[in-house]
Amino acid sequence: MTAYTALIIAYKRDDLIRDVLAALALQTVPPSRIVIVDNGGELGDAALGGDRPECPIDVVPRPDNPGYAAAVNEARPFVRADGATRLLVLTHDADFEPELAETLLEILDGDDTIGAAGPVLHRASNRDRLFSAGGRLSRGGRASHVVDAPASGTTPAVDWLDGAIVLYSVDALDEIEWLDERYFLYFEDVDTSWRLRRAGYASVVSGDTLAYQDPGAHPTYLGIRNMTLFAERSGIGSVPNALAVARRVAEESAVAILDRRRPPLRDAWRGWRDGRRGLSGKPPVR
Template structure:
């Protein structure tokens, strides 16, 4: 049971986070707003478990295998008994008033179901103020001061009941695009995502390697799955066909040193993953459509390419 006055469970997902999670937990301990901290340890084998066992005021859910960021969030959700759920990377260190600011913004309106944060680079630059939706359906970091389509999962706050009603977290994504997919479903359900001035310093990619082969497999595959689940049918089919066509043409282009996202083998693995998960994506699409209060076309028209 949570203490009186605690409105948020902060869910921290870690995997081999021994080198950086202390900074995250120290920053949470310094918050001006009371909260519950739940760390999901994705079967770390680097001593993270021992470090967590030595911390006070931290609950730990240790998983038997690495389920990724999305899988960890999905495993934690049934254990959350507070009105709000915060998602926080283990390499993010929020400012002392972070939770106070995001809670205040989300409490100020019932129209919003999620609040974004401003993620800062170690040198103080703006890494992300949320997620924008590109004209081809990529979820990209927004860095301006205007409204955002979605939140970056590195540091965000969501209404727990709305998140559950919208279908929870897509555990099969493993990592990347679970935030864009969730924000998209919240908007289809008729809710807003608010941009806040709450800040958190973020190392970015401490557990994964942006630009690596695995990154592109997760990133591109989950983008296509998100489109199949949430976008207008024409957009989803267009982007899937475009991805397949570029993949088919790559053997004839003979690029001397192609980046991972332009390697035919990597892209074929993406298509295999999408094909394998297509039945579950289409079932999810049907469920999302049944809950929707705003049409897919309207959400796309409003936000794509902004």
């Protein structure tokens, strides 16, 4: 079976890194190398203790926290040096079964038009609750999760895969020049699948593979800014995108009011304005 490199994106949680390493040690097909990108710059020796695979482990410190896409791209020289043809990307809170890598590898190995494969994701805090079986993209550029479980034995194509756990074809990543670091956080996974599809590669979900994670809340500013950036770069019209943004802001504002919070109108306006201006990357601390 094809060799793969595992990439773990770390941020200030040694205990979670130990858990991910332990899960990788249990894989029926173990990784040939593990790269840990330390986006918090505080990874201690304890994070590498406990059970872990018997393979090289490289830690790349990035205390500047350059974001998700930059962390994934840090794996590029390692997979090139090893000649690995698959990259398994994991956030530090990913929880997965021993057959994860083997199942996803079989999918990619069986069809060279598939550029990325991911599991069905359930919430780690409520393991019966599905939150993502891939995602869909509206004509206005709004991304939403598919919340219906695919049938067992199927690998349906989706518009995008959640970036918490995804196996990529390295050849496909090379063809699209890897991830776009301008988003910083949120929408990198949408953009990557969209560019893979333009290059002729599908993104699919394995109906036989479950994994677990608790998704974080998207800051309104970054969510709206990156949604607008993506619309500009993907050729989505300004009117459909503005309507999609307005609907999202209205829904988020309604939730905020019900929770007795201030609606995020100012952050939404700043995000839309900055996205239209083409501002990108890590936002300034306010």
